[in-house]
Amino acid sequence: xxxxxxxxxxxxxxxxxxxxxxxxxxxxxxxxxxxxxxxxxxxxxxxxxxxxxxxxxxxxxxxxxxxxxxxxxxxxxxxxxxxxxxxxxxxxxxxxxxxxxxxxxxxxxxxxxxxxxxxxxxxxxxxxxxxxxxxxxxxxxxxxxxxxxxxxxxxxxxxxxxxxxxxxxxxxxxxxxxxxxxxxxxxxxxxxxxxxxxxxxxxxxxxxxxxxxxxxxxxxxxxxxxxxxxxxxxxxxxxxxxxxxxxxxxxxxxxxxxxxxxxxxxxxxxxxxxxxxxxxxxxxxxxxxxxxxxxxxxxxxxxxxxxxxxxxxxxxxxxxxxxxxxxxxxxxxxxxxxxxxxxxxxxxxxxxxxxxxxxxxxxxxxxxxxxxxxxxxxxxxxxxxxxxxxxxxxxxxxxxxxxxxxxxxx
Amino acid sequence: xxxxxxxxxxxxxxxxxxxxxxxxxxxxxxxxxxxxxxxxxxxxxxxxxxxxxxxxxxxxxxxxxxxxxxxxxxxxxxxxxxxxxxxxxxxxxxxxxxxxxxxxxxxxxxxxxxxxxxxxxxxxxxxxxxxxxxxxxxxxxxxxxxxxxxxxxxxxxxxxxxxxxxxxxxxxxxxxxxxxxxxxxxxxxxxxxxxxxxxxxxxxxxxxxxxxxxxxxxxxxxxxxxxxxxxxxxxxxxxxxxxxxxxxxxxxxxxxxxxxxxxxxxxxxxxxxxxxxxxxxxxxxxx
Numbered sequence: 001x002x003x004x005x006x007x008x009x010x011x012x013x014x015x016x017x018x019x020x021x022x023x024x025x026x027x028x029x030x031x032x033x034x035x036x037x038x039x040x041x042x043x044x045x046x047x048x049x050x051x052x053x054x055x056x057x058x059x060x061x062x063x064x065x066x067x068x069x070x071x072x073x074x075x076x077x078x079x080x081x082x083x084x085x086x087x088x089x090x091x092x093x094x095x096x097x098x099x100x101x102x103x104x105x106x107x108x109x110x111x112x113x114x115x116x117x118x119x120x121x122x123x124x125x126x127x128x129x130x131x132x133x134x135x136x137x138x139x140x141x142x143x144x145x146x147x148x149x150x151x152x153x154x155x156x157x158x159x160x161x162x163x164x165x166x167x168x169x170x171x172x173x174x175x176x177x178x179x180x181x182x183x184x185x186x187x188x189x190x191x192x193x194x195x196x197x198x199x200x201x202x203x204x205x206x207x208x209x210x211x212x213x214x215x216x217x218x219x220x221x222x223x224x225x226x227x228x229x230x231x232x233x234x235x236x237x238x239x240x241x242x243x244x245x246x247x248x249x250x251x252x253x254x255x256x257x258x259x260x261x262x263x264x265x266x267x268x269x270x271x272x273x274x275x276x277x278x279x280x281x282x283x284x285x286x287x288x289x290x291x292x293x294x295x296x297x298x299x300x301x302x303x304x305x306x307x308x309x310x311x312x313x314x315x316x317x318x319x320x321x322x323x324x325x326x327x328x329x330x331x332x333x334x335x336x337x338x339x340x341x342x343x344x345x346x347x348x349x350x351x352x353x354x355x356x357x358x359x360x361x362x363x364x365x366x367x368x369x370x371x372x373x374x375x376x377x378x379x380x381x382x383x384x385x386x387x388x389x390x391x392x393x394x395x396x397x398x399x400x401x402x403x404x405x406x407x408x409x410x
Numbered sequence: 411x412x413x414x415x416x417x418x419x420x421x422x423x424x425x426x427x428x429x430x431x432x433x434x435x436x437x438x439x440x441x442x443x444x445x446x447x448x449x450x451x452x453x454x455x456x457x458x459x460x461x462x463x464x465x466x467x468x469x470x471x472x473x474x475x476x477x478x479x480x481x482x483x484x485x486x487x488x489x490x491x492x493x494x495x496x497x498x499x500x501x502x503x504x505x506x507x508x509x510x511x512x513x514x515x516x517x518x519x520x521x522x523x524x525x526x527x528x529x530x531x532x533x534x535x536x537x538x539x540x541x542x543x544x545x546x547x548x549x550x551x552x553x554x555x556x557x558x559x560x561x562x563x564x565x566x567x568x569x570x571x572x573x574x575x576x577x578x579x580x581x582x583x584x585x586x587x588x589x590x591x592x593x594x595x596x597x598x599x600x601x602x603x604x605x606x607x608x609x610x611x612x613x614x615x616x617x618x619x620x621x622x623x624x625x626x627x628x629x630x631x632x633x634x635x636x637x638x639x640x641x642x643x644x645x646x647x648x649x650x651x652x653x654x655x656x657x658x659x660x661x662x663x664x665x666x667x668x669x670x671x672x673x674x675x676x677x678x679x680x681x682x683x684x685x686x687x688x689x690x691x692x693x694x695x696x697x
Contacts, residue, residue, distance in 0.1 A: 011697070045488075048492040049491065049492055050488055050491050050492050050695065051695050051696075052695045052696050069494075069496075070494045070495075070496065071494075073492055073493060073494040074494040076492065078488070078492045080485065080488045080489075080492075082485045084484070084485055084486040084487070084488045084489035085484075085486070086417070086421070086484075086486060087484070088421060088424045088425065089417075089424075097413055097416075097417050098489065098493075100412070100413035100416075101413045101414070101489070101490070101493045101495060102493055102494060103494055146489070150493075150494075
């Protein structure tokens with residue numbers, strides 16, 4: 001249905017999309033997943049013909065978007081990140097305008113297809129309302145109804161659930177799921193649980209590059225062999241890390257917490273081997289008694305974080321490991337430790353949804369009262385479960401966390 | 411195109427702009443009509459139009475400023491540009507809507523010459539042809555404003571830039587007389603224009619060599635002209651400035667000389683600026 005080949009978009013010296021190629025098959029829901037600024041919107045804007053590509057081609061149903069823009073655009077219904085709504089029109093007026101714009105000449109046809117699209121998007125009873133006065137959720141629905149007009153084969157939705165409350169989010173997801181039965185759908189998101197719940201296939205984009213694609217199960221399976229080991233050992237930070245680093249097959253050491261001579265850390269074991277025994281032995285030989293030791297397999301979320309992470313984007317963990325004798329961690333370090341501690345101790349309950357959430361959690365920990373900084377353990381404790389309860393101070397992270405369970409409901 | 415035209419026209423009258431421009435326009439037309447034609451008992455309706463051209467400088471940018479700047483700011487241009495509508499279709503739809511908004515008060519003004527016939531002999535042909543060219547002049551100004559609006563997302567900036575451009579054009583007859591003092595001045599002005607054009611070409615092609623080539627070739631031609639046929643330079647310069655004087659052909663029509671060349675001139679200006687508008691939108695897709 002859509003063939004994207006070697007798509008590149010440069011803005012001056014900045015490369016927004018870097019040589020992306022993929023094919024979209026009929027009748028599937030595709031998820032374009034990536035952190036903010038990864039190039040998802042740019043890719044969608046090029047596919048829909050809003051922007052021109054610096055290099056590469058896009059073919060929609062066999063029509064090149066650059067050579068035959070009219071035919072290609074007629075196959076696509078697009079909902080951009082910000083729904084392109086005219087505030088001074090009513091829902092009905094707007095949808096009739098879009099229907100005419102998309103080439104429905106007869107007035108009766110337009111009225112019929114608008115009614116159908118409005119019903120599909122759940123806009124019954126809203127037709128006479130001014131778009132200006134609609135809630136964000138309903139605006140999104142108007143945008144989706146507009147995308148449905150003109151009988152397109154492909155529906156492209158750019159971050160359709162951003163800024164919605166959890167209830168609206170569930171409704172919109174159900175709607176998208178429903179659309180998937182009749183249309184090919186491409187949606188972008190930076191929320192993993194959402195993509196996991198709705199999409200048949202996932203394309204992961206980071207820094208303008210397509211870094212992985214497949215079904216959600218495939219992607220999780222690809223790295224399922226890799227396990228994460230979390231352990232706590234007694235001893236100085238330097239000694240513990242040195243012993244763990246010496247175990248062959250262990251990589252990506254991260255200190256998650258440190259208190260009173262106990263060091264907690266996580267590490268990734270490669271090649272599907274269980275390295276718990278080797279790690280325990282190595283620590284014992286180094287004179288660091290092992291207090292806890294557990295292995296987990298990676299969730300899609302971890303895969304996503306690992307794939308989209310680069311040294312430039314997230315230098316903190318490496319600095320953390322290199323800094324062997326951090327005697328008194330400052331607020332920043334404590335925050336980072338707290339951030340890591342949450343998934344280590346409660347992996348199933350609330351893994352960080354994306355980089356964005358991680359950043360917000362960091363902020364949460366940093367804004368804790370000043371007296372907690374020297375002790376370094378209260379922030380860690382606070383970031384576990386109770387962090388969800390401090391609604392008045394940090395409403396945003398709470399909302400972000402709130403959506404994860406909803407996503408898995410679907 | 412029809413969909414955009416209808417929506418735009420309606421939008422002008424959903425908001426205030428359509429009514430305000432009609433009211434202001436009719437107020438001044440009515441005021442000067444009452445003063446010139448009725449009180450002084452003159453049958454020359456074209457003179458009324460001539461006096462009110464000044465008002466167009468303030469009025470027309472208010473109509474054209476929102477056309478593309480507002481779409482861009484609200485990101486509704488994403489809907490238009492991803493729908494199966496061609497860019498010329500979008501530009502034409504919007505421009506025609508602007509013309510209709512300006513035509514509304516002009517249509518009301520059709521009554522004014524008829525009123526005069528009650529008092530004596532009035533040349534309706536000259537009055538209506540002047541009104542037609544007056545509307546064409548307005549349409550040309552709107553085309554300029556649409557082009558400016560397509561280059562910014564700030565409506566106020568679009569208004570001010572259009573107003574500035576129209577003002578220069580309005581005063582061009584006076585400005586022109588400052589530049590008739592010598593061939594050297596014409597040469598220097600052309601050299602500066604050439605320099606700017608070369609820099610633009612160089613930047614657009616992202617190649618210093620291309621820019622330099624354009625500058626050297628143009629410079630050589632300019633020097634050759636200056637040395638061999640200095641009078642040509644001055645004439646060319648003069649005619650370029652005359653072409654920029656948007657209001658002059660209308661003034662000729664007011665004098666009672668309806669000329670086809672004035673109509674052709676305004677239609678060319680409209681075509682040129684609508685083309686430039688399309689180019690500006692197309693160019694934006696690349697950046």
